[in-house]
Amino acid sequence: MRKRYLITFGIVLFILVIDQVIKFWIKTSFAFDDPSVPLIGEWLQLNFVENQGMAFGTQLGGGMWGKLTLSIFRVVMIGAIIYYILKQIKKPDVKLEFLIVSAMVLAGAAGNLFDSMFYDFIFRDYFDPCISYNQVEGSGIFSECSYFGYTEMVEVRHRGFLFGNVVDMFQFNVIWPSWVPWLGGGQVFPAIWNVADFAISCGMILVLLRQKIYFPKEKTSKE
Template identity: 60%
Template sequence: MEKNKKFLLVGILVLLVLIADQIIKIWVKTNYGPYSPAENILGEWFVLNYTENQGMAFGTTLGGGLIGKLALSIFRVVAIAGIIYYIIKQIKEGAKTEYLVALSFVLAGATGNLIDSAFYDFIFDFDPCIPFNQLEGSGNLMSCTSFGVEHEVEARNTGFLLGNVVDMFQFDAEWPESMPWLGGRQVFPAIWNLADGAITVGILMVVVRQKKYFNK
């Protein structure tokens, strides 16, 4: 495939994943509340369970508070810039199309979660009474009224690169009770989004197909 076609392919893939990811997040955020019950998507093992996290993929964080959140967001920006540079370099060096597809998924996923952190605080109203907007130790005291009683809570900081990431998908399945150490526990308890899924698929493609991608 010609270099220009590879650039076009990467651009289209990233754009499609980003559009789908943001459509799902905005739809979930505007149609569900923080206390909405989980809804079955595919039987009882795959559910929609709306939440928000203050970290990155699958809720990973770099510590709490303003410094940790800023460090995480800056890490995202640097990582995305690095991936873009790497993709451009790989296209120029004639990398296999399938490898570029895998890299496109990782780039799209990382960018999708960055969009949440960067812009959602300017688009949606901030409610400090919602649990996922609270952060113990932040020092950011805000007034909150619950059941008619006003009290102060420590809320997360808001603004550019400080917003939450919207998550909604969850595998609600448990290991068999007969299995040692894992019996009765959830197979994968994390709540995730399409961006997380794209990152995971891209990384798995590289791990499973690395001999094809790096046959030299």
């Protein structure tokens, strides 16, 4: 059982470290308006953005309450996932692969939550109210921005614990062929993502594909 604990939470720590190291590097090395940097040919690029939402920029409402609700939801879900994993580890017939997959989902959720919890404190000097991802209509918090000599007041997001933006950086640059109906010429997957998003997605996909292996039905004896 000790081996299961070490492997499961070792994978969580490993993914978290990779996720945060890349985010710190992106945050301190790139600017919002920097051009995309090719990683693997032209189809995988670095494109620094920040968002207030979930995986791939999905948001839960808008403004302060949407962000706060999302962050609290993350905390509750992470607690539930940890509780579930601890229960599964104690089962004698649990598959190690399932524990690894669960660890991927937990690490991904925790990685994005870390951004929301602490990045507004760690990167205080990087907050720029004139950048679009720091502006939230209806927040009630105003800041002065100057554009080419023209000054205007803009509404900016709340800052602090649980309000930080999530840092994203990877983007697939793959275009649908022009002959594909409705989609031709558009990007196959336009969302920009990070290691945490990737871990969550891979974990959930594996659970769906291998659920019969992870959750085998108990054979009932015929009377």
